[in-house]
Structure formats: structure tokens, C-alpha cells
Amino acid sequence: SVSHYSTVAPKQLFPTKTIKSLLADNQPKDTEVLLRGWVRSVRKQKQVCFAMVNDGSTLKGIQAILNEDDAKNLSVAFRLSTGACVELKGLLSDSPGQEQAKELQVDAVRVLGECDNSYPLQKKRHSLEFMRNLGHLRARANTGSAVLRVRHAASEGLHQFFASQEFILTNTPILTSGDCEGGGEVFKVTPGSATPSTQDEFFKKPVYLTVSGQLHAEIMASAFSRVYTFGPVFRAEESVTSRHLAEFWMLEAEMSFIDQIDQLLDVTEASIQHTTRHVLDTCAEDLAFFNQWTDKTLLDRLHKSIEKPFARMTYTEAIDVLQRVQDKEKRFEFPTVWGSSLQSEHERYLASEYCGRPVFVTDYPANLKPFYMRTNNDGKTVGCFDLLIPGVGELVGGSMREERLDVLTQKMELAGMNVEEYGWYLDLRKYGSAPHGGYGIGFERLLLWLTGLENVREVVPVPRWVGHCKY
Numbered sequence: 001s002v003s004h005y006s007t008v009a010p011k012q013l014f015p016t017k018t019i020k021s022l023l024a025d026n027q028p029k030d031t032e033v034l035l036r037g038w039v040r041s042v043r044k045q046k047q048v049c050f051a052m053v054n055d056g057s058t059l060k061g062i063q064a065i066l067n068e069d070d071a072k073n074l075s076v077a078f079r080l081s082t083g084a085c086v087e088l089k090g091l092l093s094d095s096p097g098q099e100q101a102k103e104l105q106v107d108a109v110r111v112l113g114e115c116d117n118s119y120p121l122q123k124k125r126h127s128l129e130f131m132r133n134l135g136h137l138r139a140r141a142n143t144g145s146a147v148l149r150v151r152h153a154a155s156e157g158l159h160q161f162f163a164s165q166e167f168i169l170t171n172t173p174i175l176t177s178g179d180c181e182g183g184g185e186v187f188k189v190t191p192g193s194a195t196p197s198t199q200d201e202f203f204k205k206p207v208y209l210t211v212s213g214q215l216h217a218e219i220m221a222s223a224f225s226r227v228y229t230f231g232p233v234f235r236a237e238e239s240v241t242s243r244h245l246a247e248f249w250m251l252e253a254e255m256s257f258i259d260q261i262d263q264l265l266d267v268t269e270a271s272i273q274h275t276t277r278h279v280l281d282t283c284a285e286d287l288a289f290f291n292q293w294t295d296k297t298l299l300d301r302l303h304k305s306i307e308k309p310f311a312r313m314t315y316t317e318a319i320d321v322l323q324r325v326q327d328k329e330k331r332f333e334f335p336t337v338w339g340s341s342l343q344s345e346h347e348r349y350l351a352s353e354y355c356g357r358p359v360f361v362t363d364y365p366a367n368l369k370p371f372y373m374r375t376n377n378d379g380k381t382v383g384c385f386d387l388l389i390p391g392v393g394e395l396v397g398g399s400m401r402e403e404r405l406d407v408l409t410q411k412m413e414l415a416g417m418n419v420e421e422y423g424w425y426l427d428l429r430k431y432g433s434a435p436h437g438g439y440g441i442g443f444e445r446l447l448l449w450l451t452g453l454e455n456v457r458e459v460v461p462v463p464r465w466v467g468h469c470k471y
């Protein structure tokens, strides 16, 4: 098999290992180690002081024991407080306690940064809302740090998957001159010095923050066959929901030489399942922590999701299912007629109740979807899909792209687009067009799925949503 990673390990440059690797390593008994981190809690007794110290590499950190053998250390220890930044030297030894396998018997302690007693984090569990208002400190608390370790692992899993399928990672621009999705939810970019009358002078035209890298990824796919891009995208979403951010990360894959929507679904499913498996394999401690807050259903749900394929149904079948429920139970607020959008109540029903697992809904009516999606032979629907996930709703959107020059031109004209502006996009169809398709995974929604958390604001380090752009 082809190896995608260099086999030469880089030299270790740092004098300290992370707590995670100290605890994982099979270190000989009573080795002296050096570690640095932040104090999570301190328990002081007369002649001994116990401090939980964490450097963010694990959920629990390590218990450091400072005792009376070293009066100087103890006096420093007694000045320790939650939140302080410390450097500890000591012996890593087996712990007699039930809570941890190893602990640190400290020989020397140095306070690198004392912590003011206004520090708001305590040992008790703080609410997610409380922590959201402390964005600059929340990565130091359990949920905030666990989520970011899962975020890291999920990103690693995605990169691994695409490397294994020989995709090329490419970077698409943040500044764009178009609205790829046609939804009008773009942020306009203007220089800070611009007056209203000179707003569009810098680029000599209106320019926006990208809502999706797809059209640019299509450029690369027409030269590299399989590409992906992973970066921030921006949407001026006015609606305040638990699933929408103004700035979020999207993984977008684009591949030439596929001509069936099922091939696209296969790749999407495999990328999500591989990533889920990677997170299960590498974040066991964090997932066990999240499992507690989901009535112990999270792990079971994640394991089941990688054991068998996701469900698949067409939009037309989905409408049929929804209409039958509506006739029987009258449970939906919005219409369930062919041609109407699926609302979140419909998506929730299909994924959580009807299928009880992730479900692909394919082939939506053309008029509900953007211009670039490939028109099916029926002339009414397009070769596209949404992946709906229990508890989250839409996680992925993707489609076969219209590769026929004449059909695409007509669709753009019909959508009232300036065809000349998109000459470059049409060129891709003029110069060696290939059947192709792709999809975009909302990374924060993937993290809701992986952690069981309910609000996308919890899974991004510094969230931005309508009315909120603090620091």
C-alpha cells in the first residue's frame, strides 16, 4: 500500500512531554519528569498539598503532591491557587488512590504565573452559558477542552481519510466576487478607510467573504481529479439557532470522474465513518466524559453509526413518508407537499424517528437548489443530497455538478446570473469538461454529532454569530 506519511520522525524539540504522553508512556517506575501546566484545583492539608494540574492534553490532568519533606516547596505550594501557571519537577510514581494510576511526587515547584483571586473558574461544574461568556477561559475547563481535543481529532481523521483516497489538499480564497450558494447571505468586504461612495473602489467591484469554496474547488478538481479544502466560510445568517454560526468551518471535497450520485454518497459516508472511528479510537476519555451528559447514549450511537451503512431515500420518497405521518398524526407545522423545502421538523423526524440513523435524502426539486447542481433526466430534480443526522439535522450538502456547457449556461441565465462574470466557471465546461461532484461537511455540526453537545457555539473556540463578535 502507498504510505502517505514520511517515516522519518522529527527530532523532539521540547524539554517537557505532555501530561498525556507522560501518563501513557511506559516510563520506568519513579522517573524524574518536568511538566508545565495550569492548576485546576488545590486541596491543602496541614503538611501536604494536592494540586490537579493540566496542560490541556488530557481531561483530568495529573495529581501533584507537595509534602512536608520539602518545606520550601510547601510554602510555595501554599501560595498556589486554581488557575496559576506552574512548572513542576518530580517523580512520576504509582498512585495509591482509586482516581488515578499515576501521580507526581513533587521535588521542585515554580510558579510561572500567579492567578488573581478574581479567577472565575471553580472546581464545580459551570453551565455552558456561563462558560460561553468566558470565551477566553473556557478551554481551561473540562467541556471546553474536551471539545477542542475532539475537534483536533476529527480534523486529523478527515485529513487521514482524504489522504488515504489520494485527494490533494487545496486552499480556496476567502475573498470572492460571487455568492456561490445564491442565498444572499454574504458579508461584504470594504477597506476600513472606505467611505460609502468609495466602498467598491479597492477591488473595483463588490467583494464578499466566501460562503463556500466549492466553485474554486471545481477549478482544482478539473486539474487534479480529487481535491478537498478545509477552511472557514462566512454567512450573514440572521436566524439565531443552535445550528448556525456567522463563521464556521467547512470541509469540501470535489472529485472528477464520478457520474453516479451513489458514488458521491459512498465517499461521504466513508469520510464521516472514518472520522467517527478515529475520534472513538483516539478520544476515549473525552467521549466517555460527553457520554455522561447524553444519558449514556452517545457512545452507543457513534458505534452503531460506523457498523452499518447510512439510510438512503429520494426527496420524493421522503415527502411520501412525511405526508403519511401528517395524514395520521398532523404533527408538522409546515407543508409536506412535493416542491416545498424540508424544514428542520421534517429533517428531525426523518433522521431521528423514521430511520433512527443518519439518512441521505437525494434528488431535490431543481427550484429549491443552486444553479450548479446537475439536472436529472426527469428535468425536474437535481442530482444532489443532504445528509441528515439524528439530533443535529443537516450535516452535509452535496451534488453532482452540471458539466454540460449548454445546460449550465441556460441554468445560470434562468437564475438571473451575470454569465460573463462566470466565464471562468463556464470555461471549465468548455475545456475538457468531466463529470464531477462534491460535498461540504459543516465541521461544527459534525462536532455536535461527535460530542452530543446541542449548540454549535460550544464547539468552536471563539464563536461568531449574529450580535456576537467579542474579541
Ligand code: 4AD
Pocket (backbone or CB within 6 Å): 180, 181, 211, 212, 213, 214, 235, 237, 243, 244, 245, 246, 248, 250, 252, 253, 394, 395, 396, 397, 398, 399, 438, 439, 440, 441, 442, 443, 444, 445, 456
Ligand atoms: O449545504 P451547504 O450550504 O452546501 C454548500 O455550501 C456546498 N457548496 C458545499 C459543497 O458541495 N461543496 O453547506 C454545507 C454544510 C451544511 O450541510 C451545514 O452542515 C453547514 O455547512 N452549514 C453551517 N454550519 C454552521 N453555521 C451555518 N450558518 C451553516 N450553514 C451551513
